[in-house]
Amino acid sequence: MGSALSTPVRELAQGAALDFALQWSLWALAALLKTERFYDLAGNVTFLLLAHLTLRWGRTKYLRQQIQTGLVTLWGLRLGAFLFLRILRAGRDRRFNGIREKPGTFFIFWTIQGVWVFLTLLPTMLLNLEKHNKPLGMRDYLGWSIWAVGFITEAVADQQKWRFQVDSDNRGKFIQSGLWAYSRHPNYLGEILLWLGLFVSASSVFQGAQHICAISPLFVWFMLNYVSGIPVLERQAMKKWGNNFAFQQYLKNTPVLWPMKFKCL
Structure with a gap:
C-alpha cells in the first residue's frame, strides 16, 4: 500500500513544482517587460502540460483517462487562443492596471494562477495517475x-x-x-x-x-x-x-x- 500511495504523491509534487516554476519564471519575464500579455496563455499552457504529463506518468492510458485529458486539451486550446487574441486586440488587461508596475503584487497574481491551475486540474491529474480502472458508466x-x-x-x-x-x-x-x-x-x-x-x-x-x-x-x-x-x-x-x-x-x-x-x- 505504501508503494502504491507514494507514486501519485511524488508525481503530484513534481507537477506542483513544475507548475510554480513556470509561473514564477514567467513572472520574472513579465515583471521585467511590465506586461501581462501572456499571463492567461501561460496558465492555459500549464493546464495542458500537467494534464498530458500526468497521463504519461500514469502509464495506464485507459479510455477514461484519454477522454478526460482530451477534454482538458480541447478546453485549453480554445480558451487559450481566445484570451491571447483578446489581449492582443485590447493591448492591456484592466485587471492589472496599477499592478504590472509593482513586481511584488504582480508576483502574487502569478502565484495565485499556479494555485488555480493545480487545484482546478487535481481531479484529472489524480485520474491520470490512478492504476485502478472500471468500465465506463453513468x-x-x-x-x-x-x-x-x-x-x-x-x-x-x-x-x-x-x-x-x-x-x-x-x-x-x-x-x-x-x-x-x-x-x-x-x-x-x-x-x-x-x-x-x-x-x-x-x-x-x-x-x-x-x-x-x-x-x-x-x-x-x-x-x-x-x-x-x-x-x-x-x-x-x-x-x-x-x-x-x-x-x-x-x-x-x-x-x-x-x-x-x-x-x-
Missing part, C-alpha cells in the same frame, strides 16, 4: 455531458461578446443579448460547469480521501464568484454604466450567474 457520461454544456456555454458566450465588442456601433454599450440576456456572466457559468463535469467523471474511480478533489469545482466557483472574476467585472461595469437606466434595469432583471433566481418560499 457517472462518466453524466460528467462529460455537464462538461459539454459548460464548454458550449463558455464558447458561445465568449464569441457573442467578442462580436459585440468589435462592432463599432456598440462602442460605449454593454452586452445584454444572446446568453448575456439570461446571465450577466454566462462565460463564467460555463467555466464552473465544465470543471464540475470533469470532477464528476473522474470521481467514478475515486476511493476514500480521493474525493477531496471536489475542491476543484468549488474552488473555481468561489474564485470566479467572490474573488477574481465577477466582483472585478461588476465594479468596472458599475463605474462605467452605473448611472445608465438601461444598465440598472439589466442588473435588476438579469441574474449574476445562474440563469434563474432562487427565492426562499
Whole structure:
C-alpha cells in the first residue's frame, strides 16, 4: 500500500513544482517587460502540460483517462487562443492596471494562477495517475455531458461578446443579448460547469480521501464568484454604466450567474 500511495504523491509534487516554476519564471519575464500579455496563455499552457504529463506518468492510458485529458486539451486550446487574441486586440488587461508596475503584487497574481491551475486540474491529474480502472458508466457520461454544456456555454458566450465588442456601433454599450440576456456572466457559468463535469467523471474511480478533489469545482466557483472574476467585472461595469437606466434595469432583471433566481418560499 505504501508503494502504491507514494507514486501519485511524488508525481503530484513534481507537477506542483513544475507548475510554480513556470509561473514564477514567467513572472520574472513579465515583471521585467511590465506586461501581462501572456499571463492567461501561460496558465492555459500549464493546464495542458500537467494534464498530458500526468497521463504519461500514469502509464495506464485507459479510455477514461484519454477522454478526460482530451477534454482538458480541447478546453485549453480554445480558451487559450481566445484570451491571447483578446489581449492582443485590447493591448492591456484592466485587471492589472496599477499592478504590472509593482513586481511584488504582480508576483502574487502569478502565484495565485499556479494555485488555480493545480487545484482546478487535481481531479484529472489524480485520474491520470490512478492504476485502478472500471468500465465506463453513468457517472462518466453524466460528467462529460455537464462538461459539454459548460464548454458550449463558455464558447458561445465568449464569441457573442467578442462580436459585440468589435462592432463599432456598440462602442460605449454593454452586452445584454444572446446568453448575456439570461446571465450577466454566462462565460463564467460555463467555466464552473465544465470543471464540475470533469470532477464528476473522474470521481467514478475515486476511493476514500480521493474525493477531496471536489475542491476543484468549488474552488473555481468561489474564485470566479467572490474573488477574481465577477466582483472585478461588476465594479468596472458599475463605474462605467452605473448611472445608465438601461444598465440598472439589466442588473435588476438579469441574474449574476445562474440563469434563474432562487427565492426562499
